[in-house]
Amino acid sequence: MEVECIPFKETGYFSQLICDYLDQKKELTSFYNRFPLLENFEGQIKEKASNYPKTNRTVLVNSLKNQYKNIEISNDTQENIDALKDEKTFTVVTGHQLNLFTGPLYFLYKIVSTINLAKKLNQEHPDHHFVPVYWMATEDHDFDEINYFNLHGKKVLWNKKASGAVGRLSTEGLEDVFDIFAAELGNLGLTDSLKELFRSSYLEHSNLTDATRYLANALFGEQGLVIVDGDDKDLKKLLVPYAKKDILEHTPFQNISETIDALGKVSTDYNIQVNPREINYFYLKDGLRERIVEKNGKYGVVGTQIQFSKEELLSELEANPERFSPNVVARPLYQEVILPNLCYIGGGGELAYWLELKSYFDEMGVTFPMLMLRNSALLITEKQSEKVEKMGLKVSHLFMKQHSLINKKIRDISNIDIDFSPQKRLLEEQFQHMYDIAEQTDKSFLGAVKAQEVKQKKGLDALEKRLLKAQKKKLKDHVIRLTDLQNEFFPNQSLQERQLNFSEIYLEMGDALIPMLLDKLDPFSKDFIVLRHT
Template identity: 65%
Template sequence: MDIDCLPFYRTGYFSEFICDYLAQEPQVRSFYNRFPHLENFEGQIAEKATSFPETNREVLYEALQKQYKGFAVTSETQTHLKKLKEPITFTVVTGHQLNLFTGPLYFLYKIVSTINLTKELKKAYPKYNFVPVYWMATEDHDFEEINYFNFRGKKLKWNRTASGAVGHLDTKGLDEIFEAFSNQIGNSTNAIALKELFKKAYLEHTNLADATRYLANELFGKEGLVIVDGDNRDLKRLLVPYAEKDIFDQLAHQKVSETIAEFEALDQKYTIQVNPREINYFYLKDGLRERIVEQNGTYFINDTEIRFTKEELQNELKAHPERFSPNVIARPLYQEIILPNLCYIGGGGEIAYWLELKTMFEAMKVPFPVLLLRNSALVVTEKQTEKLAKMNLSVKDLFLKQSSFINKKIREISNIDIDFNPQKKQLEEQFKTMYELAELTDASFLGAVKAQEVKQKKGLDNLEKRLLQAQKRKLKDHVLRMTEIQNELFPNKSLQERNVNFSELYLELGEDLVPMLLETLKPLQQEFTVVRM
């Protein structure tokens, strides 16, 4: 196994905002609390320790005991659950939707990053305990985002109607996905293991939340991963005072809007990830998850006949906190209220919207966590590595846009020189004399000289392009093989981790997949990892 790393900005797949964050550029400094350097966690531990109530630990522990009831809990996870009651224990969290069969490969990278960071923290701060947590986004209601996974370029989709929180969905119809998947993967030892994993997760559990808990527990239980479902009455009771400030005082809307204004004034190249609403909570009940909207002192549940006066909604919140579901703005706050958390690990888009929230956290008097970009990786199988070696292709070149990649390699392997830059420089030298001559005779001729220079350079560009196209035709078999391997590793011209399901790698690596990722992914290294098998 060979491991390479390259800076995120060199990949071309990460936003300028995230690259500036990783570079700790001064213009983004005000949007985060502490940068994810190992030494900065000392201050984060101290801040969280003095602000996290011990009663919240008891509530968390009891809620998790109920959530794990009926599941086989590893000794490692059981130990972590017990340690959460201790004041010297802190968490590192990642969150993800309930994507079918984990969805894209980066689901694994998120959790591996989280587990590995807790190990690094334990070495650096041995007197404390650190627990890796996966937060299941059970209350999301965008079924179209999670009802499929890609396998060998095909979409295996769960066709059904759905509404409300996806965690509540029953697993009917997933037997059809199981059959389609089983028919495609064969009967190797690793294929049989995958079939068993899918079957036990989705055909032996009655709802999507339980199925996902089983799946994540099977993959990472030996590492002591703790899985949290925020869709819980007791946990949401801790959220009530903060939800009141959002719903009735519109504090979150005010603070996040101010931060967005700072973003926009700072640099137009930065894209706003999420915009706050006046109320950042949904009403959750009986297959319903709809926004709460206020008009003239009356609170409506969007697209329904349900309405409340202010007093009625206050009473509803206190009596039934489980019916109030935080949106993308409020959910991070909820997480930090119920967990003794130090760090959130997420993808580029997630980190970008977390960076909008710092002033809201300050106004709510909740410590803002360290934000860490999850590990990203490209895994190149042994066969793919052999192909690259035969064609003398660098993995780093594969990150180029396909047209640039092909042109670069054609120039390298061509038996003629298809680079007219020397001729262009020679042309520029010749035109210097002509400019001098025009200035000595009649300056009005300068424009004509410039036009002629542009024309001749354009002619050289066109000739270079035609020669390059001719070489591509001559070397078409090589071009075809190059594009095939790039498309394999970057499906849909995007990162492997955003398209490929873990099952494709599991078929090759089997039970060695997760240990391999745990060994190779270094969360604080903050570089893109290339693993050649």
């Protein structure tokens, strides 16, 4: 397996904000706590240890034991759960939706990044213990985002009417999905293992939370991964004081709104990922997860007849904290309240919204975690690698926009020179002589000379484009092969990791897939990784 590294900023797939963050642009330092360098974790450990209550550890461990009571787990996972009682144990966390059969491939990269970070920290700080955690987004309600995965260019879809928190959804109906999946796989090679994994995960568990926990544990349990479900009454009790400040005082709305304004002043190129609401909690019951809103001193649940006075709402929060579900703004705080966490590992979009949250955490008195960009990778088969070499390309070329890549290739292989840059330079030299004449005779002609230069340059550009278009037509077979190759690597002109399901790669590599990722992906890398089969 050959490894090639491409800086994130050169891939064209990462935002200006994330590229600036990775470059540690000084104007961004106030938006995060510590940059995720190995030497910075010691300070993070001390800070988190100073304000994470010991009582929270007891609640966390008891909840985890309850969540795992019906699942067989590895010795390493059991030891990690037990270790969380100890004040010298900390976590590193990633989170992800409950995508069907892991959803896109980067689900694996997130968890591998987290496991590898925990390993490095355990080596660097042997007097402490570090646990990799996967936070399941069980309270999410965007079913349409998770009810499918792609296999061989086809969408395998769970057709179901759904409402409320996705983790509570019944797995009824997934038998039909399994039949479609099995038929697409066929009966060759490693298909039996994948079918059994799907069957055991989804057809032998009654809800999506239990199914996803089983699946993630089957893939990563031997690495000691601990899986957390935040839809838990005892864990939610720890959130009650913070929920009160949100609902009654609108603290995150004020702090995050100010941070968004401040980020906009650093650069207008930064896209805002999330906007806070005055109340950042949903009311949660089976089949229902709707926003809580305040109007004229009354608190209502959007789309329902449910209504509370201030006193009734506070009483409901104290008695039934499990009915209050944090949104995308409040959920990160919830995570950091219940876990002895040092670092969050996420994708570019996730880190962008975390960078909006620090002042909110400061106001709430909760340590803001370090933010680490997860590993990203492109996996290339031996056959694909041979195609790249035959076409005289580098893999880095394939990250170009498709039209730019085609233009580059046509220029490279054409038997005539399609680059009119020499003609443009000659034109500029000729017009410079005309500028000199105008300066010495009548300066009022300078504008006319400039206009003529622009006109003739545009003419050369037009001729160059027409010639390029003609050559594309003449070399149509090359264009088709190149387009097909890039589409193999970047399905729908998107990153492979956002389109392919892990099962497609598993059919190529089998049980070697996850060990290979664990071996090759470095969480501290600032590069996009290309992994080429040899």
